[in-house]
Every structure is written in structure tokens, then in C-alpha cells.
Amino acid sequence: MAGKLAVEANESDPLLTDLKRLGFTEYEAKIYVQLLRTPLSTAYEISKGANVPRPNTYHSLEALAQRGAVLPVSENPVRYVAAPPDEFLVALSNQTQALCEDLSKRLTSVAPAPNDQYVWMLRGESSVHSKIETLIKESRVSIWIKASDTVLRRHTDVLREAAARGLDIFIVLFGPDAEEFRFGPTCRVYIHEGNGVRMGTTDNLFTVSIDHVETLTAAVEGEVIASYTRNGPIVNLAESLVRHDYYMAEIFARLGPQIEEEFGPYLRDLRLACFSPEQAASFKHRTGLD
Incomplete structure (x- = not known):
């Protein structure tokens, strides 16, 4: 036994x-x-x-x-x-990488043209952040991001490399320090609503749009899960999200006190009027407001 x-x-x-x-x-x-x-x-x-x-x-x-x-x-x-x-595992890794790269090229030559309507799901911290790294590394024109500083720090190196390539980098930041992520003259960073505070469940998402043709949105707290697509309307939707948050950041920078007087801190009255119970509870917990 x-x-x-x-x-x-x-x-x-x-x-x-x-x-x-x-x-x-x-x-x-x-x-x-x-x-x-x-x-x-x-x-x-x-x-x-x-x-x-x-x-x-x-x-x-x-x-x-x-x-x-x-x-x-x-x-x-x-x-x-x-x-x-x-020694053995390094050699195995190199052989596997070379085989995968060669096989990818050969399979691509026999595969039909990609269907941009698909939305691909990724699960797990490693898979999601690896995909984000790859997207940023392979970008050629622009990188638009809405994310918290804690997540962005994981990708500082590849973002800095992208800035060195002269890409248009556009960031709406949840966090207090925009300068931390200004990697060069083509890198614009805006503090979300002028304060960078995450107030609802959707503010825990990471959204990135690459070259105006592909986008990834990820939940990065709790179970890490992401959606990736080259679907044109969804890419436009993601960029619209980032663009409108940029509008809000600039509006708050110029009219912040008047907006707060009209709608309460953090747009309290507007948010609570349309938030779900879960979102409202998250908002109240993060801001201490009722």
C-alpha cells in the first residue's frame, strides 16, 4: 500500500x-x-x-x-x-519559437482572409498582458489608451519604445501624475475628469486602440478577462470612449468648479441618476459620497 x-x-x-x-x-x-x-x-x-x-x-x-x-x-x-x-529548456524554447514562427507563416498562406467580425476572448493575467504587450510592440501609427496608472506601469517599457518610434500616444489616465507617462513629444496624457479617481466598476477596465484598426478591453481586477477585435464599429466605439474622456478632461480643467457646483463632486448627481445599484455602491465606496 x-x-x-x-x-x-x-x-x-x-x-x-x-x-x-x-x-x-x-x-x-x-x-x-x-x-x-x-x-x-x-x-x-x-x-x-x-x-x-x-x-x-x-x-x-x-x-x-x-x-x-x-x-x-x-x-x-x-x-x-x-x-x-x-540548457535543455532554453534550447527547446528556441526551437519551439522558430517552429511556431515558421508554421505561422505557412498556415497564414493557406488560411482565408481574417474575418474582422470576430471578437476574441482572452483569460488570465499572463495571456491578457502578453496580448497588450504584443499590440503595443506591433503598433505602427497610434496607441490610444484609457487605463489606471497601476496597469500602465506594467507596460512602461514598450510604451516608451513606441514613443521613441514617433507614434501618436494618447492616454486618459486614472491616477494623479500625468508626467509619469509622458514619454515624449508625441505622447499626450490627460487625467480622467481632472482628478484621476476611479469611481465606478467600468473605471476598472483597461482599453487600448491600436492604429485605429484593432482594440482590446480588459477587466484587470479579480478575474482577468479581455475582448480583442478588429471589428470596425467596435474599434470606433472604443476610440470614441477615449476621445470623449479627453473632452471631459479638458472641460474639467477649465470649468471644474462650475461643473462641481452644478452636479456635485465627481458628477455625483448625473452618475447616481443612471448608475446600476452595483455601480452606485462602487461609486459611493470610492468617493465617500451619497
Whole structure:
């Protein structure tokens, strides 16, 4: 019973799970990890230590040797060592990237023209922010953004590079310091409504429009989820959102006291008249206003 439990625990090892995500079979993953733990092992010793049937051990060792994950280093008997993980995984990453780039070009040549009506969904912090980085890096004309300073800081480097390329960068900022994100003469930053305070649930969204042809909007608090599209009307809608917030920022900069006197702080009277109960509760919590 104890041996069975040990095998089950070994099979649930997250190292094995992640190696299988990289294309290893169950047996190959077990053997590679076993060789890292006990180098210079024979096939018999590997089979016993990794709990892999001996015929499968020989087959898996051959497959691992072909991909450079293990290396036979002696004869009579043959003993094996595992390739250092840092060197092997870097090589695997480079090979995979090169293959993906080549395959992308070849598949694109046989695929029909993209349908701009699609809206693609992305889930997870890593996927969403990786897509944002890619969009900014590949931009050629303009980058329009409405976002909080906490999110923008994650993308400071690529935004600075885009500014160096002379792109039109237009930012409506939730946050107090516009200067932090003015990366050059083509980078315009406006504090949302003159104060940069996030007051409702929609103010927690990140919106970016690239080159007037594609846009991404993401919820970046709680479950991170985003929508991406090249659909013309939706892109226009996203840019209209940023553009009108720019109008509001300029209006508040010139007429702020008069607006507050008429509608209350943070446009309280206007907002509470049309907010949903959830939005109203968020507004009151963030501003302390009723």
C-alpha cells in the first residue's frame, strides 16, 4: 500500500505535469526527472526508480536522447545522464519559437482572409498582458489608451519604445501624475475628469486602440478577462470612449468648479441618476459620497 501511495504521489508531481505540457509523455517525464535525481543510471535502475516498465524505459530513453534531453555516457552497461534543465529548456524554447514562427507563416498562406467580425476572448493575467504587450510592440501609427496608472506601469517599457518610434500616444489616465507617462513629444496624457479617481466598476477596465484598426478591453481586477477585435464599429466605439474622456478632461480643467457646483463632486448627481445599484455602491465606496 505504501508503495502504491508513493507512485500516486509521484504521478501527481507538478514537475511531471508541466513536462507533459511541453510534449513529454508520462514515461518520458518520469525518466527525465529520475535522471536529474540519480544521474549515471542504467536503464534497469531508471526503470525501477521511475516505476516505468522496462520495455517502455528503453523506448522513452531513445526518444529523450533524440530530443537532447538525456545522453548515454558509458558502455557495458550503458549509463545515462539528464541534460541540464536550464540548457535543455532554453534550447527547446528556441526551437519551439522558430517552429511556431515558421508554421505561422505557412498556415497564414493557406488560411482565408481574417474575418474582422470576430471578437476574441482572452483569460488570465499572463495571456491578457502578453496580448497588450504584443499590440503595443506591433503598433505602427497610434496607441490610444484609457487605463489606471497601476496597469500602465506594467507596460512602461514598450510604451516608451513606441514613443521613441514617433507614434501618436494618447492616454486618459486614472491616477494623479500625468508626467509619469509622458514619454515624449508625441505622447499626450490627460487625467480622467481632472482628478484621476476611479469611481465606478467600468473605471476598472483597461482599453487600448491600436492604429485605429484593432482594440482590446480588459477587466484587470479579480478575474482577468479581455475582448480583442478588429471589428470596425467596435474599434470606433472604443476610440470614441477615449476621445470623449479627453473632452471631459479638458472641460474639467477649465470649468471644474462650475461643473462641481452644478452636479456635485465627481458628477455625483448625473452618475447616481443612471448608475446600476452595483455601480452606485462602487461609486459611493470610492468617493465617500451619497
